[in-house]
Amino acid sequence: MSRGSHDASCRPSKEPAVQSPESKLTPSSYGAVRRTTKGEKTPRITQSYGAVSKAIRGEGLLDRTLGFYGALAAGLLVALAAAITGFILLGDSWFQLLIAAALGVIFTQFAFLAHEASHRQVLTSGRANDRLGRFLAAGIVGMSYSWWMTKHTRHHANPNKKGKDPDIDFDTISFTEESASEQRGLLALITRKQGYLFFPLLTFEGYNLHFRSIKSLFAREKITGRWVELTMIAVRFAIYLGAIFWMLPLGLAVAFVAVQMAVFGVYMGASFAPNHKGMPLIPADVKLDFFSRQVLTSRNVRGGWWASALMGGLNYQIEHHLFPSMPRPHLARAREIVRAYCEEQDVPYAETSLLESYRIVVEYLNRVGLHARDPFDCPVAGDFRRR
Structure with missing residues (x-):
């Protein structure tokens, strides 16, 4: 991805232009998430995530918005x-x-x-x-x-x-x-x-x-x-x-x-x-805490209210995954809180434009597709070449 494809205010926001499906979340690639200081084995991020949840609830962002959904319906x-x-x-x-x-x-x-x-x-x-x-x-x-x-x-x-x-x-x-x-x-x-x-x-x-x-x-x-x-x-x-x-x-x-x-x-x-295509894939044998699992595999789409109307709130994918029951009108404010928390904890926060996200998806899928067997290639000859 280009350097400007993420919001610059979140420090470690460089998302690969094309995330290969073999680009796995190994300990080295998410060490910043699991350890906040060198040698610290207790992940502070899991403990302090409770503060984010408390802030979200404190602002009433999980309260129902019946007026909005009534008008939408x-x-x-x-x-x-x-x-x-x-x-x-x-x-x-x-x-x-x-x-x-x-x-x-x-x-x-x-x-x-x-x-x-x-x-x-x-x-x-x-x-x-x-x-x-x-x-x-x-x-x-x-x-x-x-x-x-x-x-x-x-x-x-x-x-x-x-x-x-x-x-x-x-x-x-x-x-x-x-x-x-x-x-x-x-x-x-x-x-x-x-x-x-x-x-x-x-x-x-x-x-x-x-x-x-x-x-x-x-x-x-x-x-x-x-x-x-x-x-x-x-x-x-x-x-x-x-x-x-x-x-x-x-x-x-x-x-x-x-x-x-x-x-x-x-x-x-x-x-x-x-929302997720082109983001890192988690191997079956890797375990992540809830916050890291949701944030590292999700991507937001910039655009504010028009993107939210166009995509049904799916543009705030990170916040939606962290707080699935949060009504759509509150996701924008939740984004501000979660982004600030990610910046504080050095957690990558992926956000890009809609068109850029499509470019990422297309390039990612093409890269994956290169591993498909050539339908006109002879399997026997292929095996012989690999020897």
């Missing part, structure tokens, strides 16, 4: 109603693709709100948050809330940790060199250029998210709210697809769905990718 419902009205009034017109794109954005914003409900950021009661999140995810977006909860909880517990974080598991894209080296044929060809293909591939991510989440509801293990979610998803798609294919000619209807899903996939992927 009302705004999204108005936007959805406007899109539906526009859809009805336009009729058989290729301008409907603008409505499709708008729906892709609106559904993504509802997904952000469902994500916040899953973290107990919205309402005071855990059950109320779950009911809201399930309705938003399954009833409006068309995805399984229980699948998201399971996957995302595992991610928050061990971000960027090999074998623990599902977000770095292979899924068309390889996030580790080991995964890239295992790809063959067409997948190997894609993997070798996966950085450049990342955003084009995201146009299909909407289908992938819907398919994987709905598939999870048919698993044999016990799933909370299985039939409620299946019912809501079925009703949602029946109304959504029924209206589109009834109101529009077949070709236009197919294009409408394709545009909506493409915008949804790109928007979702482009909002979540800057």
